[in-house]
Amino acid sequence: MGGEKKVTPWNFYYCPYILRTGEVCNQRCYNPKGCKVYRDSRQVxxxxxxxxxxxxxxxxxxxxxxxxxxxxxxYHQKKLAKQADGPKEIPLK
Ligand SMILES: [Zn+2]
Ligand SMILES: [Zn+2]
Known part of the structure; x- marks a missing residue:
């Protein structure tokens, strides 16, 4: 048994974030979600x-x-509100 140092493989990803220009950020980053600039930006x-x-x-x-x-x-909510205006039921208590 030696005192080997645990080597963490340096995995990097390319930031998949798509910029407003339509280009991919493509920066190397440690997180599959993207570089730290854009990682927190939820983008779908x-x-x-x-x-x-x-x-x-x-x-x-x-x-x-x-x-x-x-x-x-x-519009849908308005419609629902209208429907709710029908005969009122007495709430059970
Ligand atoms: Zn990025
Ligand atoms: Zn659209």
């Missing part, structure tokens, strides 16, 4: 089919589509 592709825009919005849609879907959501 727009959920709209056919749209390849990357987004950081919590809606998972790019700005253009997020607007569209937010509007839809708003």
């Amino acid at each position: 592709a727009c959920k709209e089919s056919g749209c390849k825009e990357m987004t950081r919005s919590k809606y998972d849609y790019c700005d253009t589509h997020a607007k569209k879907h937010r509007l839809k959501e708003h």
Whole structure:
């Protein structure tokens, strides 16, 4: 048994973060999620089919589509509110 030093293999990744310019950051980093500049930026592709825009919005849609879907959501909520205006049930207690 020797006092060997434990060698941690130096694995690095290339940052997959896509910049606003459409280029990949591609910097070497220790984290598969990306370099420390972008690691914490949650970034997903727009959920709209056919749209390849990357987004950081919590809606998972790019700005253009997020607007569209937010509007839809708003409309939906209004509709639900209307439905709730029906005959009221007496809450059980
Ligand atoms: Zn990066
Ligand atoms: Zn989109």
